[in-house]
Amino acid sequence: MNMIQEDGQLLRIFIGEANKHDRMPLYEWIVRQARSRGMAGATVLRGIQGFGANSLIHTTKILRLSEDLPVVVEIIDSPEQIETFLQAIDHAITEGIVTVEKARVRMYRASGGKGVQNQP
Template sequence: MKIQGKGKMLKIFIGESDKWHGEPLFHAIVKLIKKEGMAGVTVYRGIEGFGANSRIHSTQILRLSEDLPVVLEIIDTPERINFVLDKLDAMIKEGLMVVLQDVDIIKYTHSKE
């Protein structure tokens, strides 16, 4: 697959302890993105943050959290992002944030298997 030109970046902000059918939500989303044949997804684990409940989650030793912030970034064509958004809607519940941005994809290619 080769992608260049206008695209969309979908960012999903969740907590490390969020679950979907008993497994970490971030992992369930990664599996969905792969299953749908999207260009890719990257998961970032934050060192500190707070969300809808205003409770700070941190890696600081005195305030060790088991629910650190997690951000997933998915970049693909607008059509593919819109397609997967419908599927993600059932997985992403209250207290989480999803944002969508226009991006210019300079180059995306992968090796042939």
């Protein structure tokens, strides 16, 4: 299991659901890349409404179903792992926004309660 220190970073990648890389949804490709590189974990969140740099509103409202809803991929790991990962995936993100912020990791556990618990 990947060990993660208390002083980590949160990587957020805001993209559209319709964005692709090698004919695969970009969010799925990013998660697979994170897993293959031994990142601590990744989560994909699907938004119900949003807009980006092009100012087009994407929504799940009944009268206007969007096929390009906002998606956020969140990954928490060490600052070094996040930076290396960003360099590896940079070419695939052709639109969207990427943010990085400090994250204090209090617990990182696998099923069965195994894992790392940092002290407060």
